[in-house]
Amino acid sequence: MKKLLTLVILFTSTIASAGTLVINSNQSGEDAKAAFDQYVADFSAAHPEVTVVVNEFEHEAYKVAIRNFLTSEVPDVAIWFAGNRMKYFVDQGLFADVSDVWSEYGLNDSMASSKGSLTVDGKQYGVPWGYYQWGMYYRKDIFDELGINTPRDFDELKWVCAMLKKNNYAPIAIGTKFLWTAAGWFDYLNLRINGYQFHMDLTAGKVSYEDPRLDDVFDKWAELVNGGCFLEDHASYSWQDAQSTMINGESAMYLLGNFITGNFKAAEMLDKVDYFQFPKIYDGVGMAEDAPTDTMHIPAGAKNIEDAKKFLGFMSNPEAASKWAKSRSFLSPNANAEPPSDRFQKMGFKVLNEASGIAQFFDRDANPDMAKTAMEGFQEFMVKPDREAKIRARLERERERIHGSL
Amino acid sequence: MSFWERNQLKLAPFIFLTPAVSLFLLFVIYPIIDSIWVSFHDWSGVARYALNEDGTYKNFKWVGLKNYIDLFTYDDEFYVSLLNNLKWFVFSLLAIPLGLLLALFLNQNIFGMRYIKSFFYFPFVINAVVIGVIFSWFYNPKYGSLAYLLNIFGLDPIPVLSDEVLATYGIIAASFFPGIAYTMILYITGLTSVSKEMVEAGRIDGASGLTMLWHIIIPQLRPATLIAVVVTIVGALRSFDLIAVMTLGGPWGSTKVLAYKMYEEALFNFRMGYGAAIAVILFLLMSIYIAWFLYRLFKQEKGEK
Structure with a gap:
């Protein structure tokens, strides 16, 4: 039904005449839609001469639809993701260069921290609207009851797992049915063990998946798997299914993005939950973080480029920018935006400001086909760690097919 | 004129x-x-007719048989999908005798039987997506009713959909739910046209029970069986919706079939050419089956004349 709806919207969207600004949005769901509508309302108040038409798509369906509408019914603004996801369309010539928006609206200063993830060959191809931290969300009440402190390094993490397990908790919740949650674990282990640059080289296809430096990553991961740290049968569950085990008090920790706090809030248990940064593993390796950035772009075939640039430039308005980000539990990339007041957003803000490097996330940093094969491999590894060699050989073969032999 | x-x-x-x-x-x-x-091109599915300055296509590049060579020599998942298609092909056919069984059971003149029949037919009316969701709940090893049932007998829950061996069978079992209903309705209509005289004659000759079923009833149900086989097999070959809903091809790709792999490669991995190559293989497989089927049909019709 939703697909049909988006189709109808897609066709009716072409009726909008010149002078109006057509925006294709993936901000579906009650909160997201309200947050985006607010931003549009603020924009319309500042620019009453522009008529804004928003075509809303369901978040997952949007990922498929965008490839069609970028070449057929081109909107003036499209919401998307930074990093490789953006670069993919830039390489195909489907996103317009918006470097002038960055200079004209002073984004080079106010959004300096996100600039890199929106830059290809020295030019900017989009404007970020929000990003969020990843990290370990945990049941503080369970930790307190058992007298456990949050782990500061890998050995402590293992010890915490053992303690929780001894007390019949599933130490770490995870649902890998949709694969990407497993990639979070790979990202963090690799970032903590081999550092930011190695991780980015790997996701860019410049390092072999059979590289000996990855041995330690898979060894440490296998220690957690074999130690029974993860929720059993996790391949059966979506991330939301796994989350319900944490809400029910069966599991105690969850490595996930800050969007999970919205669900804790809905379950009225925010006071029982807290956040800690993924612990260090080796001294001397910088604490890099995953912080996916969501963005806005102007498609190359947009009709109303002038107003589209106004819309992107409106992100320089600190009030409108912070309102949108905050109501999504995101952080605003605008340095002038009001600092976050929410406990989790504050912690994320601090962690990301101190981070030695910011990765987008495995499936946003790597090529889409590489990401798919790799994440299936990660899921398999988290169930059958003894197949490590076979899995890594498969990943390397796919890397070689896409990026060529090293 | x-x-x-x-x-x-x-x-x-x-x-x-x-x-x-x-x-x-x-x-x-x-x-x-x-x-x-x-399928002979490398194409991401985007801007097919965009041109380079020299007039060649920018995104649509001729690669000859490369997609097919990759498929057969490079891609283990292709063989997994092919094998899964075979499993679907073979095990889906079980829906036919089960449907017949149900039809025979329901083919009685009892008060209200019509309503009972319509209840049994109900699964066929439900959308496959809904069936997929219901069965995913059923199989859920933590909160599902299968885990609950096993627990009653003191057994541990079986994570059907995250077990690489069981998952495909789990989905095929879900496909029985509408499949059996469909074959049942075919057989119920078939049974109404079974000639009473022949049954009488058989009875006089001392046939009863299984002998009656095998030698008198089933031969007369042949048209229904034919349609049941065709529909079931075509359904099995293009099985997709239940997989997409229940496992997304997982765990780690072990429940993919060709149709699902095609969809994933073309639309999610941005490999339209490669996806098209899979589609061509699937098309050939179906064509072979349909050709064989038509050949048999013609031969049979000739025989009857």
């Missing part, structure tokens, strides 16, 4: 056929030919 009046009888059929034939050419034949053409 004008040209029209003279040739009216000859021309009329062609005129009547034109709309249907042109639609068929446009929406069936053209996509097939185009898919075959695309």
